[in-house]
Amino acid sequence: MGGEQLCDASLEVGGLAGDRHWAVKERQIRTGKQWPALMKLKARYLREPGANEYGAQVAPVELASPDGSRCRSDDAGIDKWLGDQLGKTVHLAAREPASRLDHYRRASAVTAADADAEMAMQPGEAQPTYELIPADLLALLHEYSTPPGFYYDAYPLHLLTTNSLRFLAGRSGLDTDVRRFRPNLLIRPDNDAAALTEFEWMGRDLAVGEAVLRIESRTVRCTMPSREQPLFGIAAQPPMTRAIVDHVKREFGVNVRVRRAGHVRVGDTVTLLDPEATA
Secondary structure (H helix, E strand, O other): OEOOOOOEEEEEOOEEOOOOOEEEEEOEEEOOOOOHHHHHOEEEEOOOOOOOOOHHHOOOEEEEOOOOOEEEOOOOOHHHHHHHHHOOOOEEEEOOOOOOHHHHEOOOOOOHHHHHHHHOOOOOOOOOOOOOOOHHHHHHHHHEOOOOOOOOOOOOEEEEEHHHHHHHHHHHOOOOOHHHOOOOEEEOOOOOOOOOHHHHHOOOEEEEOOEEEEEEEEEEOOOHHHOOEHHHOEOOOOHHHHHHHHHHOOEEEEEEEEEEOEEEEOOOOEEEOOHHHHO
16 A cells, blocks of 8 residues: 655664554455555554554554545454455454464465466566575565565565666656655665666665665566556556566666664665675
8 A cells, every 4th residue: 555755764674663564464465466456545654653563562554545435453344444445355464473474374375377467477578587586585485475574575675766766767758756666765876867776786785874774686576666546646557567677677676674773864875885894
């Protein structure tokens, strides 16, 4: 669902405090890749979330629909309201500890057809290799919808630069509003003329505010950037998937882990660290 823009946040080892502490379940955890209708809704916290909240501790949220209706996560009718919005029988589930493996386990194995549908593979397109993603993480995600203990897809953070947004817009002529790509962090490099700047940082560390981040791998994009987000004024843009394939080989932005937790704020300086300083 669409979330909130923050002026400051705490970056923890598990990601941005409060990011994706709730999920929609129907036998297993579902995402906007599988159910694009989720992108039409938005959510906001009703109190400040904590980084280590699970189960009943998780801060409540209020969900909003384009039809003008709203419902809170602590409302007895939340599952019915959400099911009516999606045309499904669902349950809104708070994040559970990593020890609750069954909560995260897939109901069935992902087939090649399932993966192709989620990615909307284009005619003539080669299959993504995911070559920089560790084999143990890929094996984990074959069994579980998300890493147990968390609701993010694979990595705690996603980072984009303004250079990449400008590059794709220039090549494709399409709307590259940053909210289409849903990064946790958007960075404006000093060199505005560069393109896909974050790809140059692979395997390096960034100091951002009080935190230190490790750039792990390129992000392989699915169909979500093409989807409608009516509560944010973002229209459906079907050509986006093809454009991402043609102009950036489906890789846009980077996957990030937190090496040192800390607070970050809009306007913080970002420094690419010397490899010897963080080895």
